Amino acid sequence: ETGVTQSPTHLIKTRGQQVTLRCSSQSGHNTVSWYQQALGQGPQFIFQYYREEENGRGNFPPRFSGLQFPNYSSELNVNALELDDSALYLCASSLAGGMSTRDTQYFGPGTRLTVL
């Protein structure tokens, strides 16, 4: 086990609603990255947080936002949910402070979001 936890494990929402997903990083890790994985696809990078600041963002609209807390846990918020937001949301924690591209990422089990 990586020590990275996510909650909830499953979630069902309807279009237009808002959702908050949570991630607790592995002990000692200060960087959290969030990914969206649609069925049959690889994970798509949403953004990364390092010491409570956004440290890189993928091609996701502003309705995807996040936070990182002083204990390095993190939240992913998605507003105005769309059907295409249905996916597995993964978080990954890492140690190198987000300043090294060699940073190894350890994934949590994911939250499966279904938007109806």
Add this chain to the structure above:
Amino acid sequence: RKEVEQDPGPFNVPEGATVAFNCTYSNSASQSFFWYRQDCRKEPKLLMSVYSSGNEDGRFTAQLNRASQYISLLIRDSKLSDSATYLCVVNTPIAGGFKTIFGAGTRLFVKA
């Protein structure tokens, strides 16, 4: 063109076979490369990092060719337990940090 491309497979091989996967990336500024393994409905798990000099971990060998912008993974003496999706991962510096791009994955089925 996708930033990271992999042959989706599936690769169907018998136990004991040797199988190789390739992955190409489009951004020459990419700095770090990894192979992850993902089992069905599970999270990705790091298999190995990929270094310019090539590296080996037991039955697994990874190679990086910066000139041609591809990385490879070789699995020798395949086991049933190697059946999974193998994800190629590339880290590229961007303003303010870096971004991590996953390939769509290559599916491997090892059969008895």
